Amino acid sequence: MIMNKYIYTALLSFILLSACKNATTSTTVVATATDTVEKDMHTLSNADSITLKHLDMDIKVDFDQKKISGKATWTIDNNNKLNNLKLDTYDLTVDSVFVNGKKVNAILDSPIKYMGSALNIPVEVGSTEVTIFYKTGKNATALQWLDPQQTHAKKYPFLYTQSESVYARSWLPCADGPGIRYTYTARVSVPKGALALMSAENPKQVNDSGIYHFKMDLPIPAYLMALAVGHIDFKAIDNRTGVYAEPGMIDKARYEFDGVGKMVNAAEKLYGPYRWGRYDMLVLPPGFPIGGMENPRLTFCTPTIIAGDRSLVSLIAHELAHSWSGNLVTNATWNDFWLNEGFTDYFERRIMESIEGKDYADMLWELGYQDLVTNVNELGKDNKDTWLKINLDGRDADDGFSDIPYEKGSHFLKLIEINVGREKFDAFLKKYFDEHAFKTINTENFLSYLNANLIKGDSTLAKKLDISAWVYGPGIPANCPRAGNVRFAKVDAQNGKFLKGTPPAQLDTTGWSSNEWQQFLRKMPDSITREQMKQLDGTFHFTQIGNSEIADLWFVMAIRAGYEPAYTAMEQFLGSVGRRKFIEPLYAAMMKTPNGKEMAKRLYAKYRMNYHPLAQASLDKEIK
Ligand SMILES: [Zn+2]
Numbered sequence: 001m002i003m004n005k006y007i008y009t010a011l012l013s014f015i016l017l018s019a020c021k022n023a024t025t026s027t028t029v030v031a032t033a034t035d036t037v038e039k040d041m042h043t044l045s046n047a048d049s050i051t052l053k054h055l056d057m058d059i060k061v062d063f064d065q066k067k068i069s070g071k072a073t074w075t076i077d078n079n080n081k082l083n084n085l086k087l088d089t090y091d092l093t094v095d096s097v098f099v100n101g102k103k104v105n106a107i108l109d110s111p112i113k114y115m116g117s118a119l120n121i122p123v124e125v126g127s128t129e130v131t132i133f134y135k136t137g138k139n140a141t142a143l144q145w146l147d148p149q150q151t152h153a154k155k156y157p158f159l160y161t162q163s164e165s166v167y168a169r170s171w172l173p174c175a176d177g178p179g180i181r182y183t184y185t186a187r188v189s190v191p192k193g194a195l196a197l198m199s200a201e202n203p204k205q206v207n208d209s210g211i212y213h214f215k216m217d218l219p220i221p222a223y224l225m226a227l228a229v230g231h232i233d234f235k236a237i238d239n240r241t242g243v244y245a246e247p248g249m250i251d252k253a254r255y256e257f258d259g260v261g262k263m264v265n266a267a268e269k270l271y272g273p274y275r276w277g278r279y280d281m282l283v284l285p286p287g288f289p290i291g292g293m294e295n296p297r298l299t300f301c302t303p304t305i306i307a308g309d310r311s312l313v314s315l316i317a318h319e320l321a322h323s324w325s326g327n328l329v330t331n332a333t334w335n336d337f338w339l340n341e342g343f344t345d346y347f348e349r350r351i352m353e354s355i356e357g358k359d360y361a362d363m364l365w366e367l368g369y370q371d372l373v374t375n376v377n378e379l380g381k382d383n384k385d386t387w388l389k390i391n392l393d394g395r396d397a398d399d400g401f402s403d404i405p406y407e408k409g410s411h412f413l414k415l416i417e418i419n420v421g422r423e424k425f426d427a428f429l430k431k432y433f434d435e436h437a438f439k440t441i442n443t444e445n446f447l448s449y450l451n452a453n454l455i456k457g458d459s460t461l462a463k464k465l466d467i468s469a470w471v472y473g474p475g476i477p478a479n480c481p482r483a484g485n486v487r488f489a490k491v492d493a494q495n496g497k498f499l500k501g502t503p504p505a506q507l508d509t510t511g512w513s514s515n516e517w518q519q520f521l522r523k524m525p526d527s528i529t530r531e532q533m534k535q536l537d538g539t540f541h542f543t544q545i546g547n548s549e550i551a552d553l554w555f556v557m558a559i560r561a562g563y564e565p566a567y568t569a570m571e572q573f574l575g576s577v578g579r580r581k582f583i584e585p586l587y588a589a590m591m592k593t594p595n596g597k598e599m600a601k602r603l604y605a606k607y608r609m610n611y612h613p614l615a616q617a618s619l620d621k622e623i624k
Pocket of ligand 1 (some may be wrong): 318344
């Protein structure tokens, strides 16, 4: 059935009402509630009626023309006896289509905003195989083609994809919704000397033919389709983890990720076996617009986490955690995105806690809480986009990407943990991952599962959690938990001393991690003077720091205070980093003053080509 928000609310009241009764009643509710299916408004495909079982791709990557071309063959099951298969495409040229080996007349609809064009393929009752010959277009949103100068080595071109949320359709005709899963095989032809990698079983070295074969035998949704092609080396960490990077980065990357094998073990100890075989990482060239992407078997990540001291690896804990929340149990639609990201943030911090201890994890929670507060203030505390369940119908699916699904989502889960006790909550999560493995779930079905398996009609508990305020209410609910403050209290004390005039050299910063330094800078007032900036820089050398999180905070402060000695390093940073989390706040800070505006325009004109099309699109709007 198709649900709208009023039905959600009605269903929720029903669930909560039943929570006030006894457990027997709530079992009946669950049977009703588990039937809820919500239409995914971001796919034009009809894969909910015609099953897409397997994809076989045979494609060629052409760097000269910046084009992928070839064929995609779908094995289908037309069990509902339809006469038309609809697939998603975006800016693809479809050359010809064959059904069971016979050429058919397929029709591409006119494009719809945010969605692309539906490809209509006539099928029959017994149709089992559909082959589409196609090529990608100039505006393929998933593809970033890097010229040699945009890579680390500056010698060879590089290509990588970013398919989440709805961009897979720009490099293959598919059913592009998170609720549709299939297995795939691929044959990829690339220029000689280059290595191709996918979200699948991967080669470890370059071969002479330039042809690579891939197999993903576990069903995944289209947003987890991934491809990278370039001059790439591999180094093992242990027998199931390893790292890929450009040759000039491989040793640094191998050093940074030394502890990832242990992270996989820690994650398994928490919530059950890692089910994907190998866990490898690919460090991309600097233009990668996001921190990391959890492509199965091969996390794609930004080089900005290579700090030289392993201080930013919690990002890997996050991408690894997605191997359970997201890749194994997947949000049904982008309206349920918090089920992917909130669970993953929670899981990430549990992994970090088991490796680094509670006081360390508490700092991650606190930094996350601060991000949540900032984001709620930016969006407005009554904005419906601050609900966990959001409504993206008719909107860009990426409008749902904010700190809300991550931070409000993870804090909601922490609240449940605190109220039911960790042991019970862990057992619940383990069972949840197990019972929903390789399946899709929406918010309503999660809530009824939560009710049936954890709340079990306990009305006092239901009242304490106040689920509706979290899921269908704006802002930060009053019962939002806060983390312990053992390590940050010490930082705040030093911050206070500095602001009262203690010279930086006399502050006690012994043993501070990247988190403590972030807190130290985040808590500096906007009114900080050039002289104070100079003092801090003289002692702590922030302008030259290799840690991207700290550098970014420092450069934003430098722009605000007009601290010019940091500008050259800031320009280098903007010219060598493409991660949106870093570059967007820096340009935004510059745009706030007349002088800064000129600087922003000049630097953006110089470095725009280094940035990903998605980063360009948002910065184009800001910098004018
Ligand atoms: Zn994530």
